[in-house]
Amino acid sequence: MFPTQRPRRLRQSPVIREMVRETRIHPSSLVMPLFIVPGKGVKRAISSMPGQFNLSVDLAAERAQELYETGVRSTLLFGVPDKKDDEGSSSWQDNGLVQEATLAIKKSVPDSCVIADVCFCEYTSHGHCGVMREGKLDNDATLERLVKQTLSLARAGVDMVAPSGMIDGAVGAMRQGLDDADFIDTIIMAYAAKMASGFYGPFREAAQATPQYGDRKTYQMDPANFEEALREVAHDIDEGADIVMVKPALAYLDVIRAAKDRFGLPTAAYNVSGEYAMVKAAAQAGWLDEKRVMLECLTAIRRAGADIIITYFAEDLAKAIRNGDC
Numbered sequence: 030m031f032p033t034q035r036p037r038r039l040r041q042s043p044v045i046r047e048m049v050r051e052t053r054i055h056p057s058s059l060v061m062p063l064f065i066v067p068g069k070g071v072k073r074a075i076s077s078m079p080g081q082f083n084l085s086v087d088l089a090a091e092r093a094q095e096l097y098e099t100g101v102r103s104t105l106l107f108g109v110p111d112k113k114d115d116e117g118s119s120s121w122q123d124n125g126l127v128q129e130a131t132l133a134i135k136k137s138v139p140d141s142c143v144i145a146d147v148c149f150c151e152y153t154s155h156g157h158c159g160v161m162r163e164g165k166l167d168n169d170a171t172l173e174r175l176v177k178q179t180l181s182l183a184r185a186g187v188d189m190v191a192p193s194g195m196i197d198g199a200v201g202a203m204r205q206g207l208d209d210a211d212f213i214d215t216i217i218m219a220y221a222a223k224m225a226s227g228f229y230g231p232f233r234e235a236a237q238a239t240p241q242y243g244d245r246k247t248y249q250m251d252p253a254n255f256e257e258a259l260r261e262v263a264h265d266i267d268e269g270a271d272i273v274m275v276k277p278a279l280a281y282l283d284v285i286r287a288a289k290d291r292f293g294l295p296t297a298a299y300n301v302s303g304e305y306a307m308v309k310a311a312a313q314a315g316w317l318d319e320k321r322v323m324l325e326c327l328t329a330i331r332r333a334g335a336d337i338i339i340t341y342f343a344e345d346l347a348k349a350i351r352n353g354d355c
């Protein structure tokens with residue numbers, strides 16, 4: 030008997046393959062992380078993340094403009110200050126690095142979207158994501174300081190704040206603080222299901238944010254837990270999150286799909302530093318084709334249900350899209 034279905038029929042030419050392609054990415058969904066350092070004219074390569082740089086405020090503004098021109102209209106800012114203290118107080122100064130970078134980017138590309146990561150690990154001398162008491166993270170003392178940081182970022186004009194510390198009650202406290210100060214339109218993109226992941230390794234060099242003792246397992250989630258991840262997403266939605274994020278992306282495609290299906294909110298996925306570094310390193314060794322693997326990974330994240338993808342490949346992907354490579 031001749032087969033009645035010949036699925037290969039739809040794979041015989043590029044024009045048909047493209048016609049039946051189910052998943053596409055638009056550059057407007059992409060967010061590029063930038064690491065802001067003190068000084069002027071500073072562009073320092075991050076060795077663990079080839080192609081990524083620590084940038085001073087002036088060069089970050091130029092970079093945001095370049096990105097905008099390739100179609101990447103959103104940036105996620107991290108501050109990497111010289112001076113750290115045990116509370117991370119430089120995170121809530123109105124002339125802090127991310128505050129200044131926001132002002133500069135909004136001036137050079139007013140229509141872009143500036144997202145600020147809201148956390149303390151880059152700002153604290155101990156490298157943990159909040160206030161420590163006797164070796165433990167003090168959740169509720171951290172909340173007050175998160176609100177201070179949030180308000181300072183809102184005054185600088187960020188479009189979104191993105192709490193990344195997995196501190197209980199962070200979204201609720203930030204929403205309340207923003208609303209009380211009349212920042213009713215500042216969007217909260219919550220790192221809702223963030224795992225205690227080995228894939229953040231290269232980021233910790235980029236942001237100089239390695240814990241000086243202990244680890245992050247008392248606040249970030251156990252990678253083994255799926256139901257808990259969805260409960261975390263539900264809590265953040267109850268507290269007022271506008272967008273929820275799953276992080277990392279590639280090892281957690283099941284969580285992305287479930288969060289999107291269960292809650293239907295705009296869902297972001299963070300294709301993290303280690304996921305980027307693995308592809309870069311293997312490509313440099315000549316073991317895989319960088320562009321092809323990048324497209325495959327990012328398409329998979331989108332296919333899993335991510336509306337927004339935060340990725341160090343944002344510019345390369347936008348260029349590939351423009352070339353018609355995907």
Ligand code: PBG
Pocket residue numbers: 146147148149150151193194228229230231232233245300301302303
């Ligand atoms: C915490 C934060 C981290 C990342 C984003 N926000 C590091 C961590 O939790 O240890 C990781 C991003 C990446 O690896 O690309 N402020």
